[in-house]
Each structure stands twice: as C-alpha cells, then as structure tokens.
Amino acid sequence: MIYAFDTYYYEDFAKTVCIAFEDWLSDTEKEIFTEKTEIISDYESGAFYKRELPCILSLLSKIKLQENDIIIVDGFVTLNNDGKMGLGGYLFEALDQKIPIIGIAKNDFSAPDDKRRAVLRGESKTPLYLTAMGIDVDDIKKKLEKMHGNYRIPTLLKKLDQLTRE
Template identity: 30%
Template sequence: MKLAITVHFDGARACAAAVAFDAWDAPEASQTYVTSIAQVDKPARGEPDLRELHCVMQLLREHALAPELIVIDGFVHLDAEETPGSGLQLFHALAGRVPVIGVSKTSRPGLTAQFEVMREEEARPLTVTSAGVDIGAAKVRVRGMHGRKRVPTLLKLVARLAKGGE
C-alpha cells in the first residue's frame, strides 16, 4: 500500500490525512485516514519546525499504517544540494525504510528543471523531490498518477480530507 499524506494547520490545531492506493493510476483511494491533533505547539525560536513530522507520525501510529511508499504535499529536499525538507525528516524518522516522494505546486530557487513534472500542457509544472527512490522514477510515477489536471486526483482528495472537506 502506498499513502498520499498532507497536514493542514488551523491555528494551534492540525489535521493529518492520508489516502491509501495500490496503483499509481488509481482514480480513487482504497482507504482514507484522518487524525485530528488538538494542540500543536510552535517550535521554540531557533529550533527546527517539526510540527508536520509529529502530525504525520501520529497519523501512522494511530491507524497502525505501514506503507511501502509515502507521497507528501511538500518538499523532501529544499534545493539541488539536498537541504533537508519535511519529507527528508519523515524519511529519517522512518529509519530510511519507506521511500518518500514530495510533490509541490510551487517551486524553490534551488530546484532546477530536473525536478519539474509537466502533467498538463500550458500549466505550470509540479516540483518533485524524493528520498529512497530515484528522482527519475519518482517523476514518472507522479506523471502517471490519475487525473487530467495539473494536480493528481488523490492529492486533491487528501488535501480536502485534511481541510475537513470529507
């Protein structure tokens, strides 16, 4: 089972959501999971922001999930020099046993065209970063995800779940 995961923050509260899928071109989730977190404290000044990591780990524990791969809404690396992003924090928290693919609708200055995936003509590309899986393979998988629009169907679904839309 693969999981697409995102976290939505609303003040001090958070909601972590995941959708499970088996095939990259799956049009719908085989299962959905939601975890509400009542209080998420901001990091102390100068400390790394690990709020998203803590929420994802709570979701995985609460639902006893052991995915073969995780797709996150965000960055695994913040630049081509592999500066750690939230996805790399997750990869390390899972002892490097679960590959993580980060998909973002925005780009970052240090991420060149080699990290871009075009899913729809005349639309802006998605930015893809990864840990535990080759970037080329990660891009092929994201490009092959279901959905005719720029953002894959399952990534739209998990975002709605995290925001409380379903």
C-alpha cells in the same frame, strides 16, 4: 501501498489526512486515515518540518507499513545541493530510511537542487515539483505524470487536499 499525507492548520488544531491507494494509476483510495492534533510548533521559516513532522508521525503510528510501501508528502524531501532536507527528508530519517519518501510540492524552492524535477501534467503550464529519498526520482517522475486525473494535481492528491480542509 502508497500513502499520501497532508496537514492543514486551523486556529487551535492541525488536521492530518492520509489517503492510501494501491498503485500510481488508482482513481480511488483504498482507505482514508484522519487525525486532529494539537499544534505543537509555530510556523518557522526554513523549518516547516518542525510543525508538520509530529502530525505525520502521529497518524503513521496508526498505520502498519509493509515492505514496498511508499509515502508521499505535500512538500519537499530535499531542498538544495548541500544536503539540506525538507519535511520528507526528516520523515525518511525518522523511519530509519526504510520507506521511500516522495515530496510533491506546488511551488518551487529557490535553491538549486539536482534531485528536484519539474513535472507538467495535463494541459497545465505550471509544474509540480518532485523530490525523493529511497527511490529513483526519475522513475517516480514518470509515474507522477501518469497518475489519474487530467489536471495539474492528480485526482487523489486533490481529494487529499480537500479532505484536510473539511
């Protein structure tokens, strides 16, 4: 199963949503998980994970992960060639490096990262940015290119973003 997570921050709470789907070509989700939590950390430039990781871990505690499951986060797994981790890297560590984590970001990060891949989808001239730990990023790049949807953002990831804002 593939579990994609996103969190949206309202004035007094955070809403985290997870869409579970069976494979990279899926056009509909198998299950949706949602949770509203207290915001426990203000936004801190360069340390986004401090704000979002607790939200993801809280919702993950309600999901029974299996061997071969994959998690997608909205953001980066790695940030540079010096080993600095993004949200996904901290999640990979929190899960004892047992579950592959894929980061899909809409905007690039300024520092060079040999593990980051730009992915063009559909007719879009603007790429998505892909990073990963626990799985080969080039294999995932091919899968992301083929995900359901004709536009830059795959169908299920667009739905995920919309659900966090409802």
